[in-house]
Amino acid sequence: MIDSIKLEIKNKLETYYKEKYNVDLQIVVEEPKKAELGDISVPMFAVVKTLRKPMPEIVSEALDAIKSFNLPISDIRSVGAFVNLFVDKEKLSKAILIEAITKESNYGTSEMGKDKNVTLDYSSPNIAKSFSIGHLRSTMIGNSLKLILQKCEYSTYSINYLGDWGTQFGKMIVAYKNWGDLDKIKADPINELTALYVRFHEEAEKNPALEDEAREAFRKMELKDQEYLDLWKWIREESLKESAQIYDLLDISFDSYNGEAFYNDKMDAVVDELENKGLLVEDQGAKIVNLGDDMPPALIKRSDGGSLYITRDLAAVFYRKKEYKFDKILYVVGNEQKLHFQQLKRLITKMGYDFAEEVNHVNFGLYLTNGKKASTRKGNVVKLYDVLMTAINLAKKQIEEKNPNIKNKDEIAKNVGIAAIVFADLKNFRGLDIEFNIQDAVKFEGQTGPYLQYTGVRIASILRDKEFDYNNIDESLFTKPHYFELVKLISEFKSTIERAANEFAPSVVAKYLLNLAASFNKFYSIEKINVEDEVKRNTNFALAKAIRIVLNEGLRLLGIKYLEEM
Ligand code: ARG
Numbered sequence: 001m002i003d004s005i006k007l008e009i010k011n012k013l014e015t016y017y018k019e020k021y022n023v024d025l026q027i028v029v030e031e032p033k034k035a036e037l038g039d040i041s042v043p044m045f046a047v048v049k050t051l052r053k054p055m056p057e058i059v060s061e062a063l064d065a066i067k068s069f070n071l072p073i074s075d076i077r078s079v080g081a082f083v084n085l086f087v088d089k090e091k092l093s094k095a096i097l098i099e100a101i102t103k104e105s106n107y108g109t110s111e112m113g114k115d116k117n118v119t120l121d122y123s124s125p126n127i128a129k130s131f132s133i134g135h136l137r138s139t140m141i142g143n144s145l146k147l148i149l150q151k152c153e154y155s156t157y158s159i160n161y162l163g164d165w166g167t168q169f170g171k172m173i174v175a176y177k178n179w180g181d182l183d184k185i186k187a188d189p190i191n192e193l194t195a196l197y198v199r200f201h202e203e204a205e206k207n208p209a210l211e212d213e214a215r216e217a218f219r220k221m222e223l224k225d226q227e228y229l230d231l232w233k234w235i236r237e238e239s240l241k242e243s244a245q246i247y248d249l250l251d252i253s254f255d256s257y258n259g260e261a262f263y264n265d266k267m268d269a270v271v272d273e274l275e276n277k278g279l280l281v282e283d284q285g286a287k288i289v290n291l292g293d294d295m296p297p298a299l300i301k302r303s304d305g306g307s308l309y310i311t312r313d314l315a316a317v318f319y320r321k322k323e324y325k326f327d328k329i330l331y332v333v334g335n336e337q338k339l340h341f342q343q344l345k346r347l348i349t350k351m352g353y354d355f356a357e358e359v360n361h362v363n364f365g366l367y368l369t370n371g372k373k374a375s376t377r378k379g380n381v382v383k384l385y386d387v388l389m390t391a392i393n394l395a396k397k398q399i400e401e402k403n404p405n406i407k408n409k410d411e412i413a414k415n416v417g418i419a420a421i422v423f424a425d426l427k428n429f430r431g432l433d434i435e436f437n438i439q440d441a442v443k444f445e446g447q448t449g450p451y452l453q454y455t456g457v458r459i460a461s462i463l464r465d466k467e468f469d470y471n472n473i474d475e476s477l478f479t480k481p482h483y484f485e486l487v488k489l490i491s492e493f494k495s496t497i498e499r500a501a502n503e504f505a506p507s508v509v510a511k512y513l514l515n516l517a518a519s520f521n522k523f524y525s526i527e528k529i530n531v532e533d534e535v536k537r538n539t540n541f542a543l544a545k546a547i548r549i550v551l552n553e554g555l556r557l558l559g560i561k562y563l564e565e566m
Helices: 002-021 045-051 055-067 089-106 134-151 167-179 182-187 189-206 209-222 226-250 260-276 309-324 335-350 384-402 409-426 438-442 449-463 475-479 481-491 493-503 506-526 534-558
Strands: 040-043 073-079 082-087 117-121 155-159 280-283 286-289 298-301 328-334 359-364 367-369
Touching: 002 040, 002 045, 002 055, 002 082, 002 481, 045 055, 055 073, 055 082, 082 089, 089 475, 089 481, 089 534, 117 134, 117 309, 134 155, 134 226, 134 328, 134 359, 134 367, 134 384, 134 409, 134 493, 134 506, 134 534, 167 189, 167 209, 167 226, 182 189, 189 209, 189 226, 209 226, 226 384, 226 409, 260 280, 260 298, 260 309, 298 309, 298 335, 309 328, 309 335, 328 335, 335 359, 384 409, 384 438, 409 438, 409 449, 409 506, 409 534, 449 506, 449 534, 475 481, 481 493, 481 506, 481 534, 493 506, 493 534, 506 534
Parallel strands: 117 155, 117 328, 328 359
Antiparallel strands: 040 082, 073 082, 280 286, 286 298
16 A cells, blocks of 8 residues: 555656646655655656756655645655655554455455456476476466466466477387387376387487488378377377376366467468568578578478478467457466577567567576486486475475374375475576475475465464454554554555566565565564454454465465465
């Protein structure tokens, strides 16, 4: 709500200058570095520059103007080039707490995305390979962004763009035909197929002709060879079953599973368009589009006529623009594909369309194990499902130590384990590489998901079966710094969510929740909550309840379940 006062000052001052002097000013409203100086500070440099009047005159005029806005302000002063304001903490705090308590999970909702569509492309594992921890980041960041954008009233459409087409299937088929054992594969499809894929690369190092065979096999698939297509379809279904286990565990769903193969019959039209627009050039038998001096050309068709990853993405982006009418499309994909998305955008522009700006590569760093990237090809892949199970088991051990008689132990352990993994990921700005330690991630203390769940559980147990009247509270308590710090954080929930939505960064919400939890735990170490005095008790309960609401809703936005007990 301090945010809303800030916004009001900004808007009203800008209107004031517009009406009085007919100038368009950008008023900045900030918070003073030191709390003694005030809660809100308006620097006047820009106004002085535009109106060319002496600073003291400008400052005193602004001071009078702001006074006339009738805001919940207890004091207003000029300090040098600034107008500093003290908000009426008592009135304001009460209003903030009541708003949170009455809106409950709707608290923090923003109208920012009203009537706007966002298409999200995330998770997108490559079938016939194990779902690796590398895809965890895309899955969790994408899911959280979907929830954050929905909280801002965007309409979302989520797509799991399965990597279900491409030369790697040619490799699979060659490997299967040479070394595959159907009974073994049926017994343990994904592991066997992964082993075959690894074997292909080992053998191809000795015998490069295998690579040509693989390309030929994929060509046959593109020409609709029935035998190969049947095999492909079966592999696809088995892979989806494996991924579904993980999505179920994480409670994640998609609006569409249309992967690369879906665009098989939609590429010719795009290639023709490139041709007609004179963009397609022959290059050693292949077809390419030159994209300028600052990036390499896009390879659209192989010399054998085979399609490429970028060809499929190009067909997909036009299909999606038409079908889902996106205002923005987000591709949650690793840093290593930066060039791919730059090329995709350049292609869109070169073709004469104006929506490249709406295409966002929501990039993220690598998952490292002992400083190295996990890779399926080399066979040292880390399986996400195994990692999740390990976290769940570790969580269960802790719960058994701390709360042996708790009911639904397995369900709670599952949610705590998942929270550990998800939060360890989302608390980092997505662009960074992550080296994470599962033992640390599962701890109930430190900057972890379980720590946030545990803070929520502490508040839930304080409030359990308590009745209180949040209208009958002692407003004067809010002038105390440890009270006001919490109210202020609560009031910043909405702007935090908006920032996360604008920056496509769940870490903004994650860091905010860590601050909130830390401030609450500090408060709780100095202040008894369930006190004798009824009015003070009401105040404390109202504060605790509002924090619990924000914490729960914030965790939900990250894809983490909040708990009553743990
Ligand atoms: N399957 C790809 C991979 O694992 C990611 C696909 C991302 N989405 C896209 N539209 N290119 O590398």
